[in-house]
Amino acid sequence: MAQIIAVVGLGYVGLPLAVAFGKKQNVIAFDIDNHRIQELKQGIDRTNEVENDDFKGTSLEFTSNPSDLSKANFIIVAVPTPITENKQPNLVPLLKASETIGHNISKGAIVVYESTVYPGATEEECVPVLEKASGLICGEDFFVGYSPERINPGDKEHTFTKITKVVSGQNAEVLEKISSVYGSVVEAGVYKASSIKVAEAAKVIENTQRDLNIALMNELSVIFEKLNIDTSEVLEAAGTKWNFLKFSPGLVGGHCIGVDPYYLTYKAQQVGHHPEVILAGRKTNDNVGNFVATSLVKQMIKKNMPIQGSTITILGFTFKENVPDIRNTRVIDIVKELKDYDINIQITDAYADPSEAHEEYGIDLIPYEELTPADAVVFAVPHEKYLEEGWSMVDHLLKHGRGILIDVKSKLNKEECPANVSLWRL
Numbered sequence: 001m002a003q004i005i006a007v008v009g010l011g012y013v014g015l016p017l018a019v020a021f022g023k024k025q026n027v028i029a030f031d032i033d034n035h036r037i038q039e040l041k042q043g044i045d046r047t048n049e050v051e052n053d054d055f056k057g058t059s060l061e062f063t064s065n066p067s068d069l070s071k072a073n074f075i076i077v078a079v080p081t082p083i084t085e086n087k088q089p090n091l092v093p094l095l096k097a098s099e100t101i102g103h104n105i106s107k108g109a110i111v112v113y114e115s116t117v118y119p120g121a122t123e124e125e126c127v128p129v130l131e132k133a134s135g136l137i138c139g140e141d142f143f144v145g146y147s148p149e150r151i152n153p154g155d156k157e158h159t160f161t162k163i164t165k166v167v168s169g170q171n172a173e174v175l176e177k178i179s180s181v182y183g184s185v186v187e188a189g190v191y192k193a194s195s196i197k198v199a200e201a202a203k204v205i206e207n208t209q210r211d212l213n214i215a216l217m218n219e220l221s222v223i224f225e226k227l228n229i230d231t232s233e234v235l236e237a238a239g240t241k242w243n244f245l246k247f248s249p250g251l252v253g254g255h256c257i258g259v260d261p262y263y264l265t266y267k268a269q270q271v272g273h274h275p276e277v278i279l280a281g282r283k284t285n286d287n288v289g290n291f292v293a294t295s296l297v298k299q300m301i302k303k304n305m306p307i308q309g310s311t312i313t314i315l316g317f318t319f320k321e322n323v324p325d326i327r328n329t330r331v332i333d334i335v336k337e338l339k340d341y342d343i344n345i346q347i348t349d350a351y352a353d354p355s356e357a358h359e360e361y362g363i364d365l366i367p368y369e370e371l372t373p374a375d376a377v378v379f380a381v382p383h384e385k386y387l388e389e390g391w392s393m394v395d396h397l398l399k400h401g402r403g404i405l406i407d408v409k410s411k412l413n414k415e416e417c418p419a420n421v422s423l424w425r426l
């Protein structure tokens with residue numbers, strides 16, 4: 001039987017993989033967001049992961065009609081797995097997608113989940129929904145697998161085909177099939193995990209490990225602030241040891257590193273273990289925005305600058321550099337804290353969509369050219385465009401080129417800091 005692939009959920013993860021498969025064969029590319037489908041049909045990807053030219057030579061059938069899924073026998077699921085306000089896994093999109101697939105699944109099909117989940121979610125949560133909606137039996141009438149995604153938005157080097165793909169399946173035969181499907185497009189090759197749970201756990205710990213390493217750097221930054229030592233200089237010195245891991249302090253936002261550990265901690269608690277280290281890391285990272293804002297206010301007080309009524313510019317609002325994604329941006333923590341001091345805040349971002357920022361956070365982004373000179377600048381997100389301008393930005397961003405600059409990610413060369421500017425960094 002000819003293999004027909006469908007991808008369910010065409011976001012940062014789903015679209016690049018649909019395009020990669022679409023270069024080799026016909027792919028049914030399904031999303032519930034019809035607006036997104038209409039844009040994709042015109043070759044527009046507002047996530048900037050896929051260029052207009054990349055759509056050329058692909059065979060993609062963009063659709064928001066669930067019944068089109070019945071034509072596929074290999075269905076890949078890449079829908080969001082966010083957390084609730086109480087930091088619990090929110091499996092609603094995943095289960096809804098499973099229900100849609102269940103209603104439209106063909107006998108013999110394989111469903112491969114790519115969404116990040118806790119170990120056990122595919123078999124314990126998704127399979128029952130697939131079975132109920134389809135009236136079929138998993139392992140007999142259809143099959144499941146799990147293959148976590150490792151892409152890094154905005155990173156043009158580590159793209160879908162260039163990262164080793166971990167694959168897993170509910171039995172050896174399914175694993176072989178999944179492995180050969182992914183192997184046909186992933187140049188870096190596939191790694192066969194021994195079970196679905198192992199593959200699920202591997203993904204969630206990759207991001208948990210990163211979160212914890214950054215948390216340690218953030219905690220060091222708080223300690224060194226009190227000791228009046230520059231964290232970047234300490235890290236540079238320590239980094240000369242062969243086995244010192246190179247992480248740096250910063251805001252941890254987005255929908256992966258700051259979210260995925262909660263999937264693991266939820267599952268850990270379910271099985272009776274309180275994960276103290278992981279949760280401590282999360283708490284530390286969630287406090288960074290607050291620390292940056294209060295440190296700025298302290299700097300201003302030290303310099304006898306008035307706080308109330310002062311103007312501060314926030315440069316960058318997305319959750320990381322060079323992407324338009326503002327979901328779970330922790331820059332908002334800096335903004336909220338500064339607003340408590342009755343400071344006038346103007347925020348600009350080179351990539352974020354102003355209407356989205358307004359809708360999601362009630363923030364009105366200002367075009368860079370329209371910023372008025374400020375008392376202080378928080379260089380929150382080191383987008384390439386700002387880095388290209390470098391220190392000369394302070395000439396027009398700060399009143400008379402003087403004031404405070406907070407370089408959150410320590411990206412500007414400290415040695416070149418103009419004399420009229422006082423620099424603070426994490």
Ligand SMILES: NC(=O)c1ccc[n+]([C@@H]2O[C@H](COP(=O)([O-])OP(=O)(O)OC[C@H]3O[C@@H](n4cnc5c(N)ncnc54)[C@H](O)[C@@H]3O)[C@@H](O)[C@H]2O)c1
Nearest residue numbers: 009010011012013031032033078079081093097115116149
């Ligand atoms: N973005 C990343 O860097 C990244 C990296 C690795 C893994 N992941 C994981 O991959 C998964 C997807 O993340 P993303 O960033 O691509 O999300 P996204 O929000 O960019 O895209 C998800 C897409 O799924 C669609 N969708 C939602 N519910 C649906 C449904 N029921 N049926 C069909 N489509 C539906 C949405 O409309 C959206 O277009 C998540 O589990 C995430 O944790 C993301």
